[in-house]
Amino acid sequence: MPQKNTTLGEFIIENQSEFKYSSGELSRLINSIRLAAKVVNHEVNKAGLVDILGAAGDTNIQGEDQQKLDVFANEAFIKTLTNREIVCGIASEEEDDYITIVGRNKKNDNKYVVLIDPLDGSSNIDVNVSVGTIFSIYRRVTEPGTPVTLDDFLQPGRNQVAAGYIIYGTSTMIVYTTGHGVNGFTLNPAIGTYYLSHPNMKFPETGKIYSVNEGNYVHFPQGIKNYIKYCQEEEDDRPYTSRYIGSLVSDFHRNMIKGGIYIYPNTAKDPNGKLRLLYECNPMAFLAEQAGGKASDGITAIMDIQPTTLHQRTPFLCGSIRMVEKAEEFVKEFGSELT
Ligand SMILES: O=P(O)(O)OC[C@H]1O[C@](O)(COP(=O)(O)O)[C@@H](O)[C@@H]1O
Numbered sequence: 001m002p003q004k005n006t007t008l009g010e011f012i013i014e015n016q017s018e019f020k021y022s023s024g025e026l027s028r029l030i031n032s033i034r035l036a037a038k039v040v041n042h043e044v045n046k047a048g049l050v051d052i053l054g055a056a057g058d059t060n061i062q063g064e065d066q067q068k069l070d071v072f073a074n075e076a077f078i079k080t081l082t083n084r085e086i087v088c089g090i091a092s093e094e095e096d097d098y099i100t101i102v103g104r105n106k107k108n109d110n111k112y113v114v115l116i117d118p119l120d121g122s123s124n125i126d127v128n129v130s131v132g133t134i135f136s137i138y139r140r141v142t143e144p145g146t147p148v149t150l151d152d153f154l155q156p157g158r159n160q161v162a163a164g165y166i167i168y169g170t171s172t173m174i175v176y177t178t179g180h181g182v183n184g185f186t187l188n189p190a191i192g193t194y195y196l197s198h199p200n201m202k203f204p205e206t207g208k209i210y211s212v213n214e215g216n217y218v219h220f221p222q223g224i225k226n227y228i229k230y231c232q233e234e235e236d237d238r239p240y241t242s243r244y245i246g247s248l249v250s251d252f253h254r255n256m257i258k259g260g261i262y263i264y265p266n267t268a269k270d271p272n273g274k275l276r277l278l279y280e281c282n283p284m285a286f287l288a289e290q291a292g293g294k295a296s297d298g299i300t301a302i303m304d305i306q307p308t309t310l311h312q313r314t315p316f317l318c319g320s321i322r323m324v325e326k327a328e329e330f331v332k333e334f335g336s337e338l339t
């Protein structure tokens with residue numbers, strides 16, 4: 001068990017050998033994400049004082065109004081990763097297409113691709129509610145020395161070599177996995193160092209919290225409607241408590257610590273769900289499974305879905321294993337079709 005208060009830098013080095021390709025590249029990659037997260041954290045913490053609140057004036061490929069902080073975070077992560085010569089490609093929620101990084105030596109020999117949601121919970125930026133960054137890392141499938149292709153990004157979640165999130169909340173934390181459990185590190189802002197504060201994080205097997213935007217209830221599939229009614233019944237350990245921050249990272253983080261389920265189903269407005277498979281659902285699913293939880297679209301495990309497009313969406317159920325299993329029972333019995 002890792003020692004509490006180990007710094008993130010020490011932890012990365014100590015655990016490098018766990019990683020089957022351990023040539024230090026992945027460690028350098030995680031270190032770069034740590035650096036970019038500090039840059040973004042610095043801006044988030046003083047958001048009201050600098051011109052970083054509000055819309056940036058453009059829309060992204062999802063048709064969403066980009067917030068200034070979406071654009072700032074996107075640029076910070078892309079710049080930091082590009083300058084460190086460790087990735088051969090980056091895909092982002094805020095970029096229409098993937099970015100090819102040939103590298104200073106123009107040899108395309110870097111081995112990893114990174115997919116990011118630079119700023120998660122954009123609707124909460126202007127109201128000082130916690131937001132995050134989500135990242136997913138794969139080893140490329142194409143030969144090093146050749147340009148990266150879409151195939152390097154459209155890999156099933158099972159192929160992830162690392163994934164995690166940064167939460168910019170009452171404290172700033174990095175929570176990640178390389179397939180050997182989930183660990184959380186808290187930033188000591190006075191000295192700019194992350195310390196291991198949450199070793200070996202585990203989802204409680206069950207919980208009493210459900211997180212869903214009930215404002216969309218009438219547009220939910222019957223199975224999800226019935227599961228929400230089940231959560232609200234006066235029976236056994238129910239009713240559960242409804243908690244919904246509206247930032248996936250923050251709702252996930254709370255549920256992983258306290259036990260709970262997060263649901264964003266398909267709706268009339270979003271027939272394939274709202275959340276993006278590659279840079280929201282896959283990384284959270286990897287963390288969930290590594291922490292003993294579960295993540296599916298109601299029927300199929302998220303990490304078993306074969307992606308077909310960069311920004312594809314999926315219905316998402318994620319959290320404590322017993323709660324996700326129960327919700328899946330309702331989906332199987334009453335269907336995921338829209339009513
Ligand atoms: O406002 P809604 O429809 O409930 O959606 C909230 C969900 O959408 C998101 O904000 C989508 O992420 P982005 O902010 O990165 O676009 C999630 O963080 C959150 O869980």
Ligand SMILES: [Mg+2]
Pocket residue numbers: 117119120121248280
């Ligand atoms: Mg998001």
Ligand SMILES: [Mg+2]
Pocket residue numbers: 070093117118119120121122
């Ligand atoms: Mg986002």
